[in-house]
Amino acid sequence: MNTINMKNLGLTEELILESKQYKALFIGRVSSQYKNSFKVITENGDIAAEISGKFHYGAKGLSEYPAVGDFVMVDRTDNSQGNGIIHHILTRKSVFARKVAGSKEELQIVATNIDTVFICMSLNNDFNLRRLERYLSIAWDSGAIPVIVLTKSDLCKEIEVRLNEISSIALGVDVVVTTNTADEGYQSLKRYLSSGKTVAFIGSSGVGKSTLINCLLGQNILDTNGLRNDDKGRHTTTRRELIMVPNLGIVVDTPGMRELGIISADLTKAFADIEKLASNCRFNDCTHKNEPNCAVQRAIKDGTLSVERLESYWKLKRETKYEGLNSKMIEKEKINEMFSSMGGMKNARKFIKEQYRKKRR
CATH class of the missing domain: 2.40.50.140 (Nucleic acid-binding proteins)
Incomplete structure (x- = not known):
């Protein structure tokens, strides 16, 4: 044997x-x-x-x-x-995880002991910068190194535009462009694979993860399918699977994840540009909304930072803050945040009572 x-x-x-x-x-x-x-x-x-x-x-x-x-x-x-x-x-060196659908506390482990996470995104209908920010935040938090893999370049006529958009949000992250129509379309991925190393393919259904793995294996081991006409992927991979690639280590194929619930995220790396700008704000606890001398809002006005990216940052920050809280606790936190300048929940109740009395008069 x-x-x-x-x-x-x-x-x-x-x-x-x-x-x-x-x-x-x-x-x-x-x-x-x-x-x-x-x-x-x-x-x-x-x-x-x-x-x-x-x-x-x-x-x-x-x-x-x-x-x-x-x-x-x-x-x-x-x-x-x-x-x-x-x-x-045995001790996990990295953990890629997401929130279980329908649960506020339960964690689903997607894969462990990953060296590199290939975040796969199609250059045609699946392209979504906000979803990419979400994937990057979780990937950095996992302990693995993210690499963005853009698939189906043959279906995109604006590759340079797409790459420029990605470069504005994926700071310090390698970007690889691939195609499924040419034999050499996947070769650029091989430099990230080596014996003893593990790479996980993450992304929505139908973006071409299984196709790329089949190309690396040199045979059609995994079922493949594309995006449907309604821009939603067909679920060809139904469970996570670890596969040995001859002389190139290990790859992990994962089910498509269009929505990725966050348990924890590394926003300092995924949003390094905003974090750097924030260090120049006048106040250490600046919320980047209405404070004077806010470097982040200044970047919005001069066009070096998009409103959409800042809103995405706020959204992910709120998700990680509220994770693990039940609906009542989340509501309390939101009210505290809304009335933070007035003293939180206690003054919020007082404010609401006063508004109620005014309506009764």
């Missing part, structure tokens, strides 16, 4: 050292997940696995369960005597 060199899968000396505290267990890496079942790559190949009862009992939320990309400790390296049992998750 040919053994797999786990270092080619991203296993580091730090993880090997950490694993030594778990006796009689073996290192594996989660390659896919479906409900409570996992596929784990071990030195002897793929095995089916599930978590132990103790693990399940101790987990406090979805984020504490194994996710695609995790290095885990399992009790076997083959399934000759049944499914493997996952007992521990």
